[in-house]
Amino acid sequence: MATEKQAALAATPPSNADSPTIFDKIINKEIPSTVVYEDDKVFAFRDITPQAPTHILIIPKVKDGLTGLSKAEERHCEILGHLLYTAKLVAKQEGLDDGFRIVINDGPKGCQSVYHIHVHLIGGRQMNWPPG
Numbered sequence: 001m002a003t004e005k006q007a008a009l010a011a012t013p014p015s016n017a018d019s020p021t022i023f024d025k026i027i028n029k030e031i032p033s034t035v036v037y038e039d040d041k042v043f044a045f046r047d048i049t050p051q052a053p054t055h056i057l058i059i060p061k062v063k064d065g066l067t068g069l070s071k072a073e074e075r076h077c078e079i080l081g082h083l084l085y086t087a088k089l090v091a092k093q094e095g096l097d098d099g100f101r102i103v104i105n106d107g108p109k110g111c112q113s114v115y116h117i118h119v120h121l122i123g124g125r126q127m128n129w130p131p132g
Ligand code: TR5
Pocket: 022, 031, 032, 033, 046, 047, 048, 049, 050, 057, 104, 105, 111, 112, 113, 114, 115
């Protein structure tokens, strides 16, 4: 069960899938972030509230209605694969050779707070299971 703190961090999904989020401003560099990887399709930057020594968010530059994984359609398969492959590249770049965790929170019960799909790459310490 989600803690009160986690539930408070979760946000209501937007009614319009194309509504901009804080991540649009980060991609456009209107808001500064610590960028660790970028190509023509994806953008990876350090989470502002890291949950581990390494905590990086990997996001598509174009949301294309992909507010979260539950909104994925067949046309999104390529970008979804690209996000995961980028996570692997960044994990290597960060020296996470002994392992890491990938998380995609979805919806209020998944404690999603930003409705622009993102992959959390978390590492640099021992992870526990089950997650909270
Ligand atoms: O809860 P979910 O899965 O939606 O993850 C959203 C993540 O975005 C959280 O881990 C936040 O810490 C992270 N976040 C939120 C903001 C932010 C950020 N990471 C880097 N820079 C950020 N800025 C400038 N502003 C945020 N509101």
